[in-house]
Amino acid sequence: MSTPSTMVCRLRVNGDAVACAVSPGTTLLEALRYGLGLTGSKQGCDKGDCGACTVVVDGEPVLSCITLAAACEGREIVTVEGLARDGSPHALQDAFDLAGGAQCGFCTPGVLMSAWALLQREASPGREAIALALSGNLCRCTGYTRIFEAVELAAARLREARGR
């Protein structure tokens, strides 16, 4: 049963209008994972250090574990579940597969979302820009080189698909 402090939070997630019950302290990550069943965003450190929970809010990567769900009302949220289209993986997801950018995969949803936000605003990011954009996403497995290569590959393929 709802407690008096429970409220309905209306969000736009991956293009859909959704609602879930939250308390004033519910984080966006908790709302996504436990309220909406979107478990792609990972709960790693839960204190803003690892980036595993990264989602994109109004075009900017956000650490959803330290963002209140209520603060995201009316904003456009994209999670890793929103990358694939019509059953086909996004170019970034394909490139991570091809380039070996994911090993255990725990960091991957957050890395993908930081990379996706970067490619939304920059079609040809250099290695330095990619490293900077992903600097908040910790990966214990890959040593990052293959992640950077995967982002470069995806960027090239997206440019090719757009004919430039």
Ligand code: FES
């Ligand atoms: S789970 Fe959010 S930064 Fe680690």
Ligand code: FES
């Ligand atoms: S692939 Fe394992 S933490 Fe990045």
